[in-house]
Every structure is written in structure tokens, then in C-alpha cells.
Amino acid sequence: MSAENKKSRPIGRPREFDRDQTLLAIVEVFWRLGYHQTSFRELEEAxxxxxxxxxxxxxxKAAIFEKALQCYIDQRVGEVIQILRDDGEPQRRIARVWKRWEADAKADDHRGCLLINTGGEIGPKNATIANIMAKSTQRVVNEFAKAYQQAMDAGRIATSPCALTLARLTVAAGDGAILHARVSGNATAVRQSQAALSELIFGQ
Structure with missing residues (x-):
């Protein structure tokens, strides 16, 4: 083959690497399997x-998981925070968050919440992961506290216990209900917890 023919042969372009879409796929794997059960084989397939x-x-793998966890926080936790910051009555916004949690609990694979799952699987064993989770949880608590404070200022609920205490109670109750749903495969625990907490705080 001549040099001219060699030059005229089209050169294949490498497939473009879509970092964002790839990371979202990675999140799904860790969310479904957890950190320890996920291998590079599953990540490659996904x-x-x-x-x-x-x-x-x-x-x-550890760095990939950290990035996946942060991606999950940006997407899913970001949605919860946006709901709590939306217009409308605080009680309705809080109820919408519970609906979001219930939808996760109802997923066919009962995957629940990646943060809660990671807390049970890794917990404080990894300081970096623990710090990421603590900061994320505090963000959610703070937003719930703002919503409860708005309800207090509007005279919708009592001013004691304080808004921050109610926020912490709500997040703890939600985490527990989602974890129970994941273990039992029954999402009704989320709805029941929401109903009980709403009655306790809002009287309805």
C-alpha cells in the first residue's frame, strides 16, 4: 500500500467520555449494591x-465512591432542599419531602437512601465519608428548621420545642422509616411515620 493510500484512510475517533452521565450510572450501582459489594466489574458493566x-x-474505588456520594447529595439532597425552599405553606412543603422519601422507599429494588445505607455500611470507619454525610445531614436539618420556624412565626405550631429540635426529630424519623422500609421491603413505615409526626407537630 502506498504512503498516499495510508494517509487517505479515515482514522476512527475515540468514543467521547461523558463524565456526568458516567457518574450518574456509578451512583446507581453504589446505591443498589453498596460500597463493599460493588466491584469494578459492576461499574464497567453499568x-x-x-x-x-x-x-x-x-x-x-474509594475516590469514585466519594464522587458518587457527592453527586447523589447534589442531586437528591438538593431536591429535598429545593422543596423546602419553595413557595407555599411550610406544612405542605414538609409533606412533599416525606412523599419524596416514600417514593424512594417504594422503589422495586428497595434501595432506600444512599446516605442512610452508607451510614449503616461504613459509618465512622471512613472519616472523609463521615464528614461528607454529616455536612449533608446538617444542611437538611437546617432547611427543615427554617420551614418549622416559618410555621411558628405564622402561628401554625407551638414555639416549643424549638424549630431545630423538630428538624432533627423529622430527619431522624425519616431516616429510621426509610431504613425500616429497605430492610422489610414495606414502604408503609414512611407514610405512618409522616402521619404520626404531622399529627404530633401540626395537630392533624
């Missing part, structure tokens, strides 16, 4: 990328 490509883009 993303269509080879191990080296994933490592080059995100780092080793």
Missing part, C-alpha cells in the same frame, strides 16, 4: 467504560 478509563477519570 457505564460501558473500562476500569482504566474510570480510574483515570475519577481515581481508585
Amino acid at each position: 457505564t460501558g467504560e473500562g476500569r482504566q478509563s474510570l480510574v483515570n477519570a475519577f481515581g481508585d
